[in-house]
Amino acid sequence: MVGGGVASAVALPGSSEGVTYRPARWRGARLLSAADRHLAGRFAAGVTPALTAEVRAAGGGRAWFERQLAPGRIKDGQADQLGAWWPSLRLGPAELWRRQVQEIEFGWQVMESYQRWLLLRRIRTKRQVQETMTDFWLNHLNVPANGDATFTWRFDYDRRIRARALGSFRDILYAAVTHPAMGIYLDNAVSTKRHPNENLGRELLELHTVGRGAYTEEDVKNSARILTGWGVDMWRTWAAGYSADDHWVGRVKVMGFNHPNAHPDGRQVTRDYLTYLARHPATAQRIARRLATKFVRDQPPRALVDRLARVYLDNDTQIRPVLRSLVQSSAFRDSRGAKVRDPIEDVVATYRALGVRLHRPPANDDNHATRAVLWQCHGVGADPHGWPRPDGQPLDNESWATPARMLASMDVHWAMSGSWWPKVGITYRRHRDWLPRREIRLDVLVDHLSQQLLGTRSTARLLQACCDVTGLRPRTLITAEHDLVRWNFHRLLSTILDSPAHLTR
């Protein structure tokens, strides 16, 4: 258990200075069962009252999850409208480059727009599982979103991975490896038959598919040879196209893949090679382990990984059956609270929990909330898809459980609980609107807030922490005129956001 493990074991009333802390009950809308909240919490960016209602309307967690696996059938107007908020995301690589050269808009600014778009999508989208899986694959097949040359193609890369995020890994891999963004990032765009550049050919084996130990250095050379031809007209038009002139021709052998590779047009051999790699048992193990680490726990049980790998291979690398098997496993069921929210997940969940509304940014928008949200992620310790290495941001808990991160997370929670920052382009709920009725006992209010912000009932510990921070007793009556609401409500909200339940998923 990462957090909350002990807390749930202390569901008994605590006491301090003669006060007893017994969690009270606010009769609000029906909550999710513990199992359904766990499922929704792992695959969505935070269990809000709206998501709770959605899961319940679907007929429970599993039914909701099944619906989520067909995102095309889910209306998503709130998220779709974000596409118009950052017009440069619609521009092609040549135009983006022209704007950079003429210093109209730099590549890093385009990538900031992309990151902001991503964050707002995560906050708003009804297709939460697709969004989560898109993030998973973009991280596994990482092309950093920064001001380096990849910015010309990076948004298109997202589009292509997103469209396949719940399909087969075979398709995802082909889309990623042959994409100009990946080619630019890992030098395949400048690889030629005379000088096959090994960067992508190696990472494809080491990171994207089979992993270290499965291949030799000779395999790396052949991997690079197979991939020659996928060029980009760098620094000029940025047009991507297959160049048969650059393709290395001749027999290639990578592990058990053996191909005459006799034709200058090597697109088919690329396809065959990537299919071979996607279907390789070592790839199945690697994908299964990463999924289990992200969605179950660090150091996932071997039996689970083996089962997921088998499902993956039995279904020709289709992801949906693997995810179904994962969420039905006992290991998944037993992993409640076992995953730490990374900095980005924390910030996004905080926006969702507080129910703030974000407004469309104007052209000149330095302090606008849709920009500040990006700085908040940076402040807590991670930029969305900003990880500067091909291996992608870590999936484990330890990487995000540091003293500096705790301080920074609490900063974000505090500033937003007080409606202090961000200030522009955002509408917060008024503090008194958090009161579900005109007059309410503090212990009942804490239970209401726990349901609203965390999607779960309050505990004795949370109640005690809320009493500690406000200096009030559990049975204190709270009204809109109470000092707590007028001056100190941020202390209450931030305490709930600083709790282990909010920092885990």
Add this chain to the structure above:
Amino acid sequence: MTDPSRACCSEYAALTRRGLFQGAALAGATTVFGSAVVTAAAASPTEADAVLVVLSLRGAADGLSLVVPHSDPVYYQARPQIAVPAERLLARDATFGLHPELAPMLPLWDAGRLAAVHGTGLPAPNRSHFAAMEELEDADPGSTTRRGWLNRLIGADGQESPLQGFNLGGGVLPTSLYGDDPVLSATDVASVGIAGDDEWDPKDLRRKSLHTLWDPTTGPLGGAMRSMFKAIDEFAPVKATANNRSRYPQGDLGAAMASAARVVRGNVGVTVVTVDHGDWDMHSDLGTLEWGGMRSNAAELASAVAAFFTDLGDQADKVTLVALSEFGRRVAQNANYGLDHGYGNAMFVAGAGVKGGRYYGTMPPLTGDVDSDVPVTTDYRSVLAEVVTTRFGASSAAVFPGFQPEQVGVMTSL
């Protein structure tokens, strides 16, 4: 800091992955607690004997403007508008001279406390800012784990205190500091603290509440919270130091260096401080001695560094500062009074242990074609290795795995 609840023993327990793997019986009692290891560290921070400040000039600073190779006619031919005239250079020797706007650092130079090493850089060119920064700061090519050289440096002593490393900038760590050893990261001294634990909360209710929430919590987050409480308590002497911000130049660098000086003067065991200085990516309007980005950036850099060493007071003799950039710029200027991405560059080394007042490294005759670079004649790691071995007694092989440093001679031996 007088409330006894703040000295609760649980705050002196740090849970770390390194402790688990490296058998950390170094600083006190070690107990297995669930799947993690609790190491009770010493109750007071260890003072640092030596401090390293790494100042990263982000965007690829032009080393040929900062440290001018005035004896090479190609430099002047390739830069008809933006070359710095030889007669205006400071600290001139037969080959090099400093940009006139670096004048505030001249007293350090004259006192033998500041040196420059030219022709430094990565073993092979990399002209992408982000990719080059990653390579430069990871400094362990081929490694599968991401851990920067400064994290390896502070990890070498077995101490787990997050106070050993401090990124003045906040949030996402520079690659150099990223890794298993926890460090602090904040925009300034004032922001090292728990939001809400302030003068509006005289009874420390916020802290009490957080202890209620977190003290029984096991696992990495619980460990991080305990380590956080301990770190901010130990950091208190830094907050008590005088803030001499007004003696520094305007701008982010001055603010960061003023904070860095307080961190050092607080003497709470901070060993490594990282500071970023941006806006060196001068594709256009690098300019001349009368106008442009180089003039203002060089002036800001020099006055901030000079103010820093003055501000350090009696702590100055343990602080070494290294200023470096991810790569250099082309020899020949472009059509916009600027310079495109290049390769070799100059590094500055200042303070404790530096054999200053002179130039190091070699620069063969330049060529001035449109694509010509400053060649790299000294791997940047050779300079850094000399600093960490002489100042910290660290093993070069531990900080720069697989690298054989060459003698630069810029540091006095340990």
